[in-house]
Amino acid sequence: MIRARGLTKTYGDKVAVDQVDFTVEPGRVTGFLGPNGAGKSTTMRMILGLDAPSAGTVSVNGHRYAESPAPLREIGALLEAGALHPGRSARDHLRWLAASNGIGARRVTEVLDLVGISSVADERAGRYSLGMGQRLGIAAALIGDPPVVVLDEPVNGLDPEGIRWVRALARRLADEGRTVFVSSHLMSEMALTADHLLVIGRGRILADCSTDAFIAQHSASYVRLRTPDLAEAAAVLELTGADVARVDGELRVQNLDPSGVGDLLHSAGHRIHELTLVRSSLEEAFMALTASSVEYEAKQEVAA
Numbered sequence: 001m002i003r004a005r006g007l008t009k010t011y012g013d014k015v016a017v018d019q020v021d022f023t024v025e026p027g028r029v030t031g032f033l034g035p036n037g038a039g040k041s042t043t044m045r046m047i048l049g050l051d052a053p054s055a056g057t058v059s060v061n062g063h064r065y066a067e068s069p070a071p072l073r074e075i076g077a078l079l080e081a082g083a084l085h086p087g088r089s090a091r092d093h094l095r096w097l098a099a100s101n102g103i104g105a106r107r108v109t110e111v112l113d114l115v116g117i118s119s120v121a122d123e124r125a126g127r128y129s130l131g132m133g134q135r136l137g138i139a140a141a142l143i144g145d146p147p148v149v150v151l152d153e154p155v156n157g158l159d160p161e162g163i164r165w166v167r168a169l170a171r172r173l174a175d176e177g178r179t180v181f182v183s184s185h186l187m188s189e190m191a192l193t194a195d196h197l198l199v200i201g202r203g204r205i206l207a208d209c210s211t212d213a214f215i216a217q218h219s220a221s222y223v224r225l226r227t228p229d230l231a232e233a234a235a236v237l238e239l240t241g242a243d244v245a246r247v248d249g250e251l252r253v254q255n256l257d258p259s260g261v262g263d264l265l266h267s268a269g270h271r272i273h274e275l276t277l278v279r280s281s282l283e284e285a286f287m288a289l290t291a292s293s294v295e296y297e298a299k300q301e302v303a304a
């Protein structure tokens with residue numbers, strides 16, 4: 001598992017990650033969700049020992065990454081695509097990685113098959129599409145058969161088939177009992193991929209809960225009502241304690257379901273032109289949750 005305690009990273013005056021505590025558990029996909037600049041990559045770089053924390057600690061399987069005798073067998077990571085020698089083939093790149101970590105050459109063939117690029121494995125990586133590059137990056141992450149896998153924005157730039165593939169792979173890795181930590185700035189993507197969510201904004205953890213709990217808590221709904229008798233209908237509904245707002249010539253009703261609204265208005269003799277249950281999207285919930293952090297960023301930049 002991955003465990004962060006008081007994890008902090010500052011760049012000059014800028015606090016990129018601010019006293020963060022979290023645990024990423026094995027056997028499930030944990031989504032690391034936050035808007036651009038929230039601190040996801042910085043956190044992941046600290047997990048991998050690529051950046052030193054300014055304060056606090058982060059450990060992988062109980063110890064710091066830098067203390068691991070065989071890091072690629074401990075944790076596999078996809079950080080950014082394209083950090084690859086363009087003249088080298090996928091197979092050579094993976095062979096070199098395997099050899100320098102004491103991993104047998106057979107594993108190279110296995111991971112090439114696993115990510116589906118065996119047929120182009122001897123081509124120069126410079127010719128690869130973005131999707132193929134991402135698959136190669138994932139192959140490199142998995143070469144040591146690590147129990148912990150960290151993927152930073154793995155679906156960025158992928159086509160729908162590639163996105164589905166990454167999702168299925170993350171699921172399979174978690175089902176095998178691994179710790180899978182995947183970052184994204186897209187709520188909709190995380191809702192489909194992750195069992196558990198860690199939401200970060202302005203370097204702070206804003207939510208740490210199951211995806212189901214997040215959806216239940218944040219996907220607000222209301223009943224949209226169109227009627228020629230707006231004021232009277234609102235009065236009838238308010239008498240029952242419903243929360244009624246008048247917006248753009250319609251009523252928005254909370255605390256009552258559509259059949260409750262319909263029955264009440266019918267018995268009071270009002271005509272109904274529309275009765276719809278409207279659910280706010282998860283994307284909206286996520287934007288609302290992280291809005292203050294984004295606003296703060298924007299204001300800071302304007303001030304600077």
Ligand SMILES: Nc1ncnc2c1ncn2[C@@H]1O[C@H](COP(=O)(O)OP(=O)(O)OP(=O)(O)O)[C@@H](O)[C@H]1O
Pocket residue numbers: 011014015016034035036037038039040041042043185
């Ligand atoms: N090397 C650095 N020097 C100065 N500031 C940095 C550095 N790296 C990151 N930052 C700042 O730290 C904050 C967090 O950045 P980080 O890249 O971790 O965010 P992120 O959530 O991964 O966003 P994105 O999705 O845009 O990559 C940002 O405000 C960024 O500008």
